[in-house]
Amino acid sequence: MNNQQLFENIRKKGSFLCVGLDTDIKKIPQFLLDTTDPMFAFNKEIIDATAKYTIAYKPNLAFYESEGLEGWRSLEKTVHYLRENYPDIFLIADAKRGDIGNTSSMYARAFFEKLKFDAITVAPYMGEDSVKPFLAYEGKRVVLLALTSNKGAFDFQFIADNSGEKLFEKVIRTSLNWGNEENMMYVVGATKAEELADIRKIIPNHFLLVPGVGAQGGSLQEVAKYGLNKQCGLLVNSSRAIIYASNGPDFAQKAAESAKETRDEMIELLRNNSHTTSFF
Amino acid sequence: MNNQQLFENIRKKGSFLCVGLDTDIKKIPQFLLDTTDPMFAFNKEIIDATAKYTIAYKPNLAFYESEGLEGWRSLEKTVHYLRENYPDIFLIADAKRGDIGNTSSMYARAFFEKLKFDAITVAPYMGEDSVKPFLAYEGKRVVLLALTSNKGAFDFQFIADNSGEKLFEKVIRTSLNWGNEENMMYVVGATKAEELADIRKIIPNHFLLVPGVGAQGGSLQEVAKYGLNKQCGLLVNSSRAIIYASNGPDFAQKAAESAKETRDEMIELLRNNSHTTSFF
Numbered sequence: 001m002n003n004q005q006l007f008e009n010i011r012k013k014g015s016f017l018c019v020g021l022d023t024d025i026k027k028i029p030q031f032l033l034d035t036t037d038p039m040f041a042f043n044k045e046i047i048d049a050t051a052k053y054t055i056a057y058k059p060n061l062a063f064y065e066s067e068g069l070e071g072w073r074s075l076e077k078t079v080h081y082l083r084e085n086y087p088d089i090f091l092i093a094d095a096k097r098g099d100i101g102n103t104s105s106m107y108a109r110a111f112f113e114k115l116k117f118d119a120i121t122v123a124p125y126m127g128e129d130s131v132k133p134f135l136a137y138e139g140k141r142v143v144l145l146a147l148t149s150n151k152g153a154f155d156f157q158f159i160a161d162n163s164g165e166k167l168f169e170k171v172i173r174t175s176l177n178w179g180n181e182e183n184m185m186y187v188v189g190a191t192k193a194e195e196l197a198d199i200r201k202i203i204p205n206h207f208l209l210v211p212g213v214g215a216q217g218g219s220l221q222e223v224a225k226y227g228l229n230k231q232c233g234l235l236v237n238s239s240r241a242i243i244y245a246s247n248g249p250d251f252a253q254k255a256a257e258s259a260k261e262t263r264d265e266m267i268e269l270l271r272n273n274s275h276t277t278s279f280f
Numbered sequence: 281m282n283n284q285q286l287f288e289n290i291r292k293k294g295s296f297l298c299v300g301l302d303t304d305i306k307k308i309p310q311f312l313l314d315t316t317d318p319m320f321a322f323n324k325e326i327i328d329a330t331a332k333y334t335i336a337y338k339p340n341l342a343f344y345e346s347e348g349l350e351g352w353r354s355l356e357k358t359v360h361y362l363r364e365n366y367p368d369i370f371l372i373a374d375a376k377r378g379d380i381g382n383t384s385s386m387y388a389r390a391f392f393e394k395l396k397f398d399a400i401t402v403a404p405y406m407g408e409d410s411v412k413p414f415l416a417y418e419g420k421r422v423v424l425l426a427l428t429s430n431k432g433a434f435d436f437q438f439i440a441d442n443s444g445e446k447l448f449e450k451v452i453r454t455s456l457n458w459g460n461e462e463n464m465m466y467v468v469g470a471t472k473a474e475e476l477a478d479i480r481k482i483i484p485n486h487f488l489l490v491p492g493v494g495a496q497g498g499s500l501q502e503v504a505k506y507g508l509n510k511q512c513g514l515l516v517n518s519s520r521a522i523i524y525a526s527n528g529p530d531f532a533q534k535a536a537e538s539a540k541e542t543r544d545e546m547i548e549l550l551r552n553n554s555h556t557t558s559f560f
Contacts, residue, residue: 022382022383024386060379060383060386062377062379062383062384062386062387062390063383063386065386065387065390065391065394066386066387066389066390066393066394067390067394068352068356068390068394068395069349069352069353069356072348072349072352073349076348076349094379096377096378096379096403096406097342097376098376098403099340099342099374099376100428100429100430100432100491100496101430102302103302103340103342103343104342106304106340106342106343106345106346107342107345107346109346110342110345110346110347110348110351111345113346114345114346114347114348115348123376123378123403123405123406124405124435124436125403125404125405125425125428125436125437126376126403126425126428126430126432126433127430127431127432127433127434127435127436127437128431128432128435129430129431129432130430130432131432145405145406148380148405148406149380150380150381150406150407150409150410151407151408151409152380152406152407152408152409152410152411153406153407154407155404155407155408155454156404156405156407156447156450156451156454157405157407159439159441159447159450160441160442161439161440161441162440162442167436167439167447170436170439171436174435174436211380216380
């Protein structure tokens with residue numbers, strides 16, 4: 001899915017929401033544990049309830065791997081279900097992989113061939129050859145960690161070199177030589193909305209994946225203010241605030257309501273932003 | 281397994297070899313493809329042939345994930361087989377994970393509870409809260425990426441701040457506040473042997489996991505020269521040079537010969553090093 005198609009979907013739905021499928025077997029409604037595949041059963045209900053408000057889904061690999069073989073099976077079924085029933089959905093593997101070249105190639109095979117994801121989050125620490133193998137796949141994308149939403153982001157990502165360039169800026173600038181606006185995206189945490197303005201100076205046109213709205217405390221309005229560009233350019237992720245909106249039999253309905261609420265907020269932001277107002 | 285036990289095993293075997301189980305379905309002997317679980321069949325033969333020369337095994341997760349559900353099953357069987365038959369082996373998940381706290385907790389559950397690994401490799405980019413959840417497990421370890429063996433290591437790991445401290449040094453120094461000599465190890469590539477001397481000044485006593493000997497071109501002698509300490513303090517990994525020593529019916533025997541050769545070199549290095557000579 002290229003940027004233009006992504007943007008068309010955003011226009012159609014009036015939403016730039018990505019729903020994070022952080023499906024924790026210990027947090028899903030307990031009555032689902034009687035089904036043969038509780039994680040998949042949960043995901044299917046959540047997806048069916050929220051898809052019309054959502055541009056992208058982002059299963060978080062850790063949650064599936066924590067259940068071993070069964071978790072991996074739930075993940076495969078979830079990806080297959082999305083591909084079959086919602087072909088317009090952009091599908092991100094939140095895996096934060098990255099290793100020497102020949103190993104990254106194997107991760108690329110895992111997420112782009114074996115599982116039909118559109119994109120995968122990748123950690124930049126190991127540099128170019130840890131990222132390039134993912135970019136070898138036509139039509140697929142790397143979502144590179146730049147500035148993350150967590151407290152630990154301050155440990156290393158803000159380290160500045162002699163010229164004053166911070167590590168997250170260096171990561172973005174350097175990686176511009178590896179890919180392009182179509183096959184690279186960046187993770188920029190909603191909790192660091194003010195840095196978004198600086199980041200937009202380096203990469204005005206790239207799509208950004210923005211986690212940290214909701215449970216982590218980031219503000220959607222701030223993110224829109226500093227991050228929107230003429231193709232929207234944002235996918236804002238929300239996980240817990242949507243998928244765990246209720247723990248009862250109405251969990252899917254409540255998730256839909258929460259997703260709709262976010263979509264309603266997003267369409268307003270798109271209508272009132274100078275970059276995107278003419279399209280909404 | 282604590283440092284003392286690790287050291288006892290190193291003394292007993294005269295080896296500080298870690299064998300990397302980078303088991304690629306496309307590279308293993310083709311006759312194994314007729315078995316019900318070729319990746320496990322391969323690993324089992326390799327393990328049985330090399331265990332007496334080996335202190336640790338390090339399955340590389342990418343290779344298993346690239347085969348989806350079946351790959352994950354092969355991994356589980358491999359870990360189980362090692363735990364059942366070789367209780368003295370130190371078992372490292374080469375996974376290079378790292379995410380916000382609640383996600384890292386799920387990865388910790390995946391690799392320390394669901395799979396009984398002793399240690400996991402973790403990427404430092406996201407800082408303290410991405411590492412800490414792994415350290416909450418008594419008796420388990422984080423192997424933090426510091427200075428990796430690949431070309432891309434030069435992209436970011438050598439960036440120096442105003443004080444001249446390089447990113448990999450900053451990562452090591454900062455992480456000393458998160459854990460201790462028993463629950464933290466560091467990845468330091470064999471291809472960067474000279475930096476080992478500087479790293480030993482910061483962490484004289486920690487165990488280091490050293491990849492990059494063999495196919496990647498690092499020198500075992502250089503690594504020993506700069507890296508050995510009074511408890512050995514090194515686990516040197518070799519993957520391809522051992523497990524793919526032959527592609528024929530003699531693959532296990534050739535792997536054993538290659539592992540033995542490395543062990544023989546290691547015992548000489550231990551005997552001739554001022555730190556360890558009295559023990560060998």
